[in-house]
Amino acid sequence: xxVPGQVSAATGPIRGVGYAAISIQPxxxxxxxxxxxxxxxxxxxxxxxxxxxxxxxxxxxxxxxxTVMQSDTLRGTVSGLVxxxxxxxxxxxxxxxxxxxxxxxxxxxxxxxSNRAPTPR
Amino acid sequence: xRYRFVMALAIVSLIPVGSADAGTRLIHAIGRAAVAGKxxxxxxxxxxxxxxxxxxGQVRMVVRGSSFMSDAGAIHEESGIAVSxxxxxxxxxxxxxxxxxxxxxxxxxxxxxxxxxxxxxxGDIAIGGIAIRVAPGLNGAVERQAREGVDALIGVLKERPxxxxxxxxxxxxxxxxxxxxxxxxxxxxxxxGHSTNPGAYTLSGSIxxxxxxxxxxxxxESSIEVTADLQLVDNVSGAVKESFSEHTTLALDKHLWxxxxxxxxxxxxxLDGLWQTIADKLAxxxxxxxxxxxxxxxxxxxxxxxxxxxxxxxxxxxxLVELPSQDRNSWQLIRVESAGASQSVARxxxxxxxxxxxxxxxxxx
Numbered sequence: 001x002x003v004p005g006q007v008s009a010a011t012g013p014i015r016g017v018g019y020a021a022i023s024i025q026p027x028x029x030x031x032x033x034x035x036x037x038x039x040x041x042x043x044x045x046x047x048x049x050x051x052x053x054x055x056x057x058x059x060x061x062x063x064x065x066x067t068v069m070q071s072d073t074l075r076g077t078v079s080g081l082v083x084x085x086x087x088x089x090x091x092x093x094x095x096x097x098x099x100x101x102x103x104x105x106x107x108x109x110x111x112x113x114s115n116r117a118p119t120p121r
Numbered sequence: 122x123r124y125r126f127v128m129a130l131a132i133v134s135l136i137p138v139g140s141a142d143a144g145t146r147l148i149h150a151i152g153r154a155a156v157a158g159k160x161x162x163x164x165x166x167x168x169x170x171x172x173x174x175x176x177x178g179q180v181r182m183v184v185r186g187s188s189f190m191s192d193a194g195a196i197h198e199e200s201g202i203a204v205s206x207x208x209x210x211x212x213x214x215x216x217x218x219x220x221x222x223x224x225x226x227x228x229x230x231x232x233x234x235x236x237x238x239x240x241x242x243x244g245d246i247a248i249g250g251i252a253i254r255v256a257p258g259l260n261g262a263v264e265r266q267a268r269e270g271v272d273a274l275i276g277v278l279k280e281r282p283x284x285x286x287x288x289x290x291x292x293x294x295x296x297x298x299x300x301x302x303x304x305x306x307x308x309x310x311x312x313x314g315h316s317t318n319p320g321a322y323t324l325s326g327s328i329x330x331x332x333x334x335x336x337x338x339x340x341x342e343s344s345i346e347v348t349a350d351l352q353l354v355d356n357v358s359g360a361v362k363e364s365f366s367e368h369t370t371l372a373l374d375k376h377l378w379x380x381x382x383x384x385x386x387x388x389x390x391x392l393d394g395l396w397q398t399i400a401d402k403l404a405x406x407x408x409x410x411x412x413x414x415x416x417x418x419x420x421x422x423x424x425x426x427x428x429x430x431x432x433x434x435x436x437x438x439x440x441l442v443e444l445p446s447q448d449r450n451s452w453q454l455i456r457v458e459s460a461g462a463s464q465s466v467a468r469x470x471x472x473x474x475x476x477x478x479x480x481x482x483x484x485x486x
Contacts, residue, residue: 029157030155030157031155031156031157034154034155035154035155035167038153038154038171039171042175043200043202044200046178046182046184046200046202047184047186047200047202049184050184050186051186071191071192072191072192073189073190073191073192074189074190074191075187075188075189075190076187076188077185077186077187077188078184078185078186078187079183079184079185079186080183080184081181081182081183081184082178082181082182082183082184083179083180083181083182084179085178085179085182086149086150086179087150087151087175090151090153091153091222
């Protein structure tokens, strides 16, 4: 079983998938927006990969006043060094969405987590 | 598949081809870009830039991300990724148009600074002439320990997972009383079909045993100082890669002055610690460097390498040959097709440049 932050060399490859919409990207032409979407989906995939390798640090704050809920916030942060992530595929999956799939061998991920503890902030 | 060299783009740093001693990795990367109108050239450049970014990201990228959710609804998400890989060079191995996209695949050579010591490969160390010098008058047990010292060191080195040991002592005489001895050894090596592994490092030097007295007014103490002065010589260049001088002290005798009452000594009672220290240093220098081999012969697009299965080489391994030139792409990739015990046959992956015999090939991660 894949446990974020406790990657074992015995598990299979770890995959990160990222998506990005084309139409909301900055750019004067559609091609520029497509390029931005490709990059954005890659970054999203990298982030998911980092989350799977190092785990996610969750901080939550809820406040009550007079037994009435005032606010409820939740912050999740991820931070880590990733090496040897290879691109499995990049491509449009619908007319307006790009998908990027990255992959890293569990052995490499295990070595990264053993060499350096995750430092989420 | 076609091989075609392209101009460097500024998206990642392409550093000059340097020493092959640093870790080098072969990275396969893919880039994709949309084709605007009929502007294939621009799409190709963008796809190549993406591929280089992909390659650099495989070397090193630092990811930081933050998600914020407030009052059970509004989500704000930020991600930052810093990519900082250094590529020695690259080649485009495939490029094609798929609908309104252009795709470029590259093989890039990247500098790495980690993981070398975790390799499953074994670097060659040949044991050359190691002289044993024993001070006269030492007792038989000590003298035997001295004489068997090199064998003990070899035993320790053989247990190291990153070292492949070659015992060449018989071809490296340590007591050359005349030039005839050396000539005879050369003749003997020729008769036996022996040749020094060109890609190995040769360990030679001396191990000396001296009696040391440390008497005081009340205590008479004597011990044996053991000094190993060893050199690791690069067979390719003939240069001394590393010199070691390790010492230890063996307990011999400690007694009350003028009596036969023995006292305990703090010194070592065996040389095991010394051999372990030397083995550690050798493993650091050889085991943590990239495995290398020498191209002993070239025929067409096939090259013979001086490393084989005893070094952990297996079919599918890649070697890099860097050739002296100002050209950034003066390197050749060779892929091992079959591995014998101490030699392997590999195929040149690029039509150019040609690889001359005696070139040094470095294993890629």
